[in-house]
Amino acid sequence: MLNPDVVLILVVHNGRVEYFNGKVVNMTSATTLHINPPFPKAEPLMLRGPLPLQPHDLSSGFSHIDGRYSSMTFSSIRECMCVRPEAIQTTIVVVLRFVNVTDDDFYYATYLKLMVNLAKKNALNRPDDSWFCPRCQMSMVQCNYNYHLPMKLQDVTGTLWATAFDEVGIDLIKKNAKELYMLQNGVNTTQTPRVVINTVVLHRYTFTLLVSTDTYNFEPKLKVAINKVYEVGYIAECNALLAKIARLSTQP
Known part of the structure; x- marks a missing residue:
């Protein structure tokens, strides 16, 4: 089937995407592979014919910590760090999905x-x-x-684990860590540290992230720290999305 004149569309269902020297799609026992499937989303690709897909310039999607902050997605962050593993600082609008703490380890x-x-x-x-x-x-x-708060963040491209420390924790929870520590031995069982921390989960925030690479078990891993937290500016966010849509509509 590997004929240069024939379009070959592969669809991987339940694959596992990893990042090691680039983006890798691994198959598991639950993975299924479809060849030239009759899916609506595959039809535009088949109509293109044997034309190559246009490459995406990753270097234009981020800025270094010495430059201006840029808005990115988790997917573009991972791709940029694979291409150029240097520390970057970026702003991103995400949903805080989960804070991995208990009542005595936050x-x-x-x-x-x-x-x-x-x-x-x-x-x-x-x-x-x-x-x-x-x-x-x-x-x-x-x-x-x-504060030491491991957080699971989510955007439209996936999830990413990041760590928030004291200044960000205070801005996010509106209480300092000592105030929550005093709740551990309090008589109010409904107002525990975990309950207070959970009030900020499943909300949208604008985070400034500092992303760098580290090595764990001889494999490169992303190290993500949250530097700042802001309320989402929905007007500015909508204007930025409309500008992106306008640029897409003008491209050939």
Whole structure:
């Protein structure tokens, strides 16, 4: 069937898309492969004939952390990092699908903010209930609490895991981590940390993401941190979408 004069359309159902040296589609026991299927969405491709699809320039879809922020999708983020694995910063409008925390692991203990450069270092809890800062080699009776929130984000192209820390957590939840920590031993069983955090789930937000690559088990992985959170500007978002539609309608 591999004839250069014949259009061959392959449809993969229940495939698993991964990213390793580019985009890869793997098959599982639940995957089915259709060759030249009678699907409505496949007909325009068959009518094109043996013409090659136009390549997409990935380098124009993102900006570096030193440049202006650009709006991207999760799919374009992954593709850009495969082509050019450098740190990028981008803004994106997404739905917050899930926050992977329980009532006692949404925070990490830190040394009290006596100095700015000590504010975000992890503090160690000693058997006598005191706290020790390994950076400055000092002990304190009390400690501070900062957010550590693994979040599952979703846009039209898929999902992506990102981590939000203290400043973003406060802007998102409208409470600091110590306030939620105090709810753990409170008498109000309906107002637990998990319940409060769940109030921000399944809403749309504009996030500024810092994306970089890391290696885990000798494989490259995306490392995504949320730097800022904003309310969605629906007027600006609609204008941007209308501008994209207008550019598509003018293309040959």
